[in-house]
Amino acid sequence: MSEAQDLSLFVRHPSEGVAAMDLVVDGVFCGACIATIEKGLRRQDGVRGARVNLASKRVTVEWDDGALEPPAILERLEALGYPAFPFASGVVDSVEMQAEKRLLRCLGVAAFGAMNVMLLSVSLWAGADSDPNSATRDLFHWLSALVALPTAAYAGLPFFESAAKALRARSLNMDVPISLGVVLALGMSVVQTLAHERDAYFDSAVMLLMFLLAGRFLDRRMRRRTRDFALNLSAIRADRAVKLFEGGEARETPIGAIRPGDLVLVRAGERIAVDGTVEDGRSDIDQSLVTGETAPVAVSPGASVYAGTVNMSGALRVRVQSAASGTLLDEVNGLLVRAVEQRSSYVQLADRAAALYVPVVHVTALATFLGWLAVGAGWQQSLIVAITVLIITCPCALGLAVPAVQVVAAGALFRRGLILNSGEALERLAEADTVVFDKTGTLTQPRPTLANAADIEAADLALAGSLALSSRHPLAKAVAEASGAREPIAVEEVPGQGVSALHCGERVRFGSVTWCEAEADAAPIAAAWPDASLIALRTPERAVVFAVRQSLRPDASSVIADVARNHEIEILSGDRQPAVALVARELGVSRFEAGLKPADKIARLEALAGAGKRTLMVGDGLNDAPALAAAHVSISPISAAHIAQAQADALFLGERLQPVADALSLAATARRLMVENLWLSAVYNLVAVPLAIFGFATPLIAALAMSGSSILVTVNALRARSPSPLAGEGGRAQRSRMRGEASNEAKSNAPEARPLTPDPSPARGEGK
Amino acid sequence: MNVLVYLVPLALALGALGLAAFLWALKHGQFEDLDGAAWRAISDDDLPEEDERS
Known part of the structure; x- marks a missing residue:
């Protein structure tokens, strides 16, 4: 991190002259890690003590107040090989x-x-x-x-x-x-x-x-x-923003310390952590997490931006309207309150x-x-x-x-990558007879991938990849990943447009379709991939257009087919009709609705409830949050917006959809x-x-x-x-499939899923 | 049966001793990280630091 960090929010003072901080540490697995971390920290001047808690993957550090700056501790842990994240344990915890x-x-x-x-x-x-x-x-x-x-x-x-x-x-x-x-x-x-x-x-x-x-x-x-x-994960994913101070100094600041009226810098490729108005800069914003819509939206000074969206091309200075607790659209919030009230009347089996x-x-x-x-x-x-x-x-x-x-069941689900937020979720999951999926980020992977790689010549792909390496644009990242390029070429960045470079004595450009003058080539590709975003490579001779889209989760169709045997399936998305239709066709789901607003999703869920259905809602976006709360029971991927996670009854880890099917069975x-x-x-x-x-x-x-x-x-x-033993052979085949693929999954999974892998079982040792 | 006069109080006292030890351990946070405790028992951090580095 280039900027200094402001961590004062996380520092406690347990007694006079002593400062302490709780940190979530990534990748602590065994006794050797405990010894390395504790000794490594104690050797640092000013540190009074450090204590690792292996069960909760946290470390508490105490130091003489004023003897060192909190970020030094993070650096020290990083140097020891354990990236750490400050964590405010709060009152609830104690x-x-x-x-x-x-x-x-x-x-x-x-x-x-x-x-x-x-x-x-x-x-x-x-x-x-x-x-x-x-x-x-x-x-x-x-x-x-x-x-x-x-x-x-x-x-x-x-x-x-x-x-x-x-x-x-x-x-x-x-x-x-x-x-x-x-x-x-x-x-x-x-x-x-x-x-x-x-x-x-x-x-x-x-x-x-x-x-x-x-x-x-x-x-x-x-x-x-x-x-x-779940709290550890949220600490690791905790949003930070680069706050611009009066003197022009920029500091990486936890979102909790940002106040309305502050000015923050959002660089290209970063997730925007606040709601606010653009003061300066132009860019495209990917709002898919908020609205489900995959096509980027252009913003210029005066436009509003929302927390959870991704800044794709240019740097923006944003004047904060609300941060931390208030990062919500009013509409979403209002719907949410209503939906939660409606559901709180559930009577558990034990009470009945x-x-x-x-x-x-x-x-x-x-x-x-x-x-x-x-x-x-x-x-x-x-x-x-x-x-x-x-x-x-x-x-x-x-x-x-x-x-x-x-x-026992929560422990078993935990091992399969599903975290239950509440005990009664199990009972409600068992009652669900209709499963409603959101598309963007739920059926599809949260990160986009190159769709038409097969149609592109290897040399073009390699060239585009090495140009793309220098860009932080999410579409460029997807191209770079697909090309496997390792060595970046020296490029000039044209803000909001793309990058250009000299390659073998010729000027090549990689960026937006209009800037690369590739509209003619883009048209057929846009028709073939209606839900894709396009990016182009321009060489003197020709233009190559890349279609980047959010691909389906690798096991989506098998899981959907599996779930469909006992449940009705529906897709409700905020995205455009063609994009949703394509996904629905690929998955063999006949019932879907596109272009829905949060209120429309709730209306559909209520209609289903009115018809006597019990719905499981699986969704990730800010726009899904009210629907998640309104459904009979809900699951979110771990990559979901915070607000959606808070409403969901369960969260699943990793790239696969399998935990959803496991949860149901x-x-x-x-x-x-x-x-x-x-x-x-x-x-x-x-x-x-x-x-x-x-x-x-x-x-x-x-x-x-x-x-x-x-x-x-x-x-x-x-x-x-x-x-369920009733699932018989099917269940067993499923399990062995999961085991066989476990190793790939560990490599390819979202980074948060791997190092934090908890103990095999939260209930371990409890049966003794 | 007179032996009960000694044995019963003795049994209760021993049990109470165990309970007191449990409550003491609980109060001093010894049940907060059972996984870590399992590893700490076999760690050799009581050796001088120099030996360990070699």
């Missing part, structure tokens, strides 16, 4: 950390309690209560109470709080029966102990808490890790199960109480049996049924397993509840049934690792 730590603390306490109470309970079951005057048994019960009551009071708090919140909102969640079960089990056990009775349920209550806390903790940890990963389950359980308990009264038992005995029913039905397995599947598997798990826990209740109702339940039976069903449900959830 709140999440605290919540996770608290769950882990509760889990530790519950595990301690469960082990010690079990120690006492097992001795009782083994016969320690055989002595006739029950003194030992009472002692053990009292000791159990001594451990179990404080344990439950502390470790149960997350459930009690959540249950109280649900009740205040006049709704029921799974935490209500859990809290009730724990409190009743403990209360009844104390009463039983006072009455020198044989059965006390201290062990069940504490063990229940332990199992459930383990599930909660895994769930939260998975979410945090996938979110960490809870709403069904809780009344049934409570009615059963009440019926048991009345039944025992009716057959002549005392009210005390009837109450005890009724409470036993509640304890036995306490939804241990039910509480694990859904999160366990979510954790894995979600179907996951959903089936969730339902299966819910049924498994129901079956457990069918077996255990009659025992409880007729008064045969003992603490031993409760403990065995509870842990047995929890383990069963967890083991069943592990099956979510592989796609």
Whole structure:
């Protein structure tokens, strides 16, 4: 980077005289990297300490305030071979950390309690209560109470709080029966102990808490890790702008530090990071990420430019209207708010199960109480049996049924290059029956490639390529890439037009079609590639026209064919009709609409929803953001505009579309397993509840049934690792295809996908 | 059965000791980077720097 960087935004001051900064580091994989980075940084003068976090791929550096400039640290890391990106962890992050730590603390306490109470309970079951005057048994019960009551009071708090919140909102969640079960089990056990009775349920209550806390903790940890990963990516891709200061000094500045009214410089080939007005300069702007339209738009002083668009030919000075948080078209923003409101009413499977389950359980308990009264038992005995029913039905397995599947499926998707933004996305994905694709950047690759390479002579291509190497224009880059040229020729750049050079004593030009006087040659090529942008090479004898277009993702047609077997497919694009028609024909998609504005896309989605369809929207552009939010569920590529990413339920990495198909099939598997798990826990209740109702339940039976069903449900959830067995051969072929191509993919993929490749699984080690 | 007077408190105390150790480790951030910890255990950064460079 040529300009000095302004990083003051990212520097923290943990204590007096100490400055600290968090950085996302690219390419940290093993212990050797940790040692290299930490030692390398510590050798730098002024650095107090550096600590690498391998799990989240971040490093925290502390230095004596004023002893060195923050960019020096970035340079040092770069020199060590690890490009780093400053990262503002923010408040949300620490709140999440605290919540996770608290769950882990509760889990530790519950595990301690469960082990010690079990120690006492097992001795009782083994016969320690055989002595006739029950003194030992009472002692053990009292000791159990001594451990179990404080344990439950502390470790149960997350459930009690959540249950109280649900009740205040006049709704029921799974935490209500859990809290009730724990409190009743403990209360009844104390009463039983006072009455020198044989059965006390201290062990069940504490063990229940332990199992459930383990599930909660895994769930939260998975979410945090996938979110960490997404945040890392956003830090790496964080937009910067070159800010022009009063004295004419130019400094590379993170977008967060740019204010309205600032002047920024946008060079040719750069992505514009702000909304603003052009003060000076002329250029063509590629607005495809904003509107989906692939043909560039010419701008001159006074024109408006939007964040997310790419400046193609000349340098621009832009007066900032809004940056950072406000980089949106008002229209998009308004639509977005509305769309989000409409979707927030989704009820998750687990909550639906809870709403069904809780009344049934409570009615059963009440019926048991009345039944025992009716057959002549005392009210005390009837109450005890009724409470036993509640304890036995306490939804241990039910509480694990859904999160366990979510954790495993999210881990499996993560390995296939798909990051879930929310847990309920899986359920909604499984329900989708219609898939709506955006074209530009979603079905096509984000970077353009040369389309008519086959029609161009090798010598012309090589010449054009070596001229193109000197240009930052995206079309030129595509030509240079296709030619494989390595050595640039010395050129003169004509702003906004192209480059010219002396080649073998002759003047050659490479640039816009009009400047190269190649209109006549361009016409047939434009007809053959209606969605391509044209660029020309002019030699004294002839003109050669290159068609550069956004090619389809390499596996687009096979994935579309795959998805089309179970889903209806539609393409909604903001691009021109011929361009969209061409892509649709190539993919064999019969239903498409072109030239759509954001509001039109929403209207179409609403029409589909009105017809009873559940839509999966796959899109990347700023213009897709409202549609992504309005659809039943949505996926974005990682190259998408920030705003689109924020709305999507999931993101996929790399050049391939395969993760979208994987997401659909894995979600179907996951959903089936969730339902299966819910049924498994129901079956457990069918077996255990009659025992409880007729008064045969003992603490031993409760403990065995509870842990047995929890383990069963967890083991069943592990099956979510592989796609649906129903997919049979197809699924297997798909997987082996992916494996075979994995190595090419690593080389050819967008740079952000490779070095950051996370651990094979976010859930790794959690199954142990 | 009198042996219980010693054994039960002993068992609880040992368990509590383990719990205390866990909470201490948690408070000092030892569970924040489990992957890194696995590698740090086998790193040789306790050697003097000169040896290591050779």
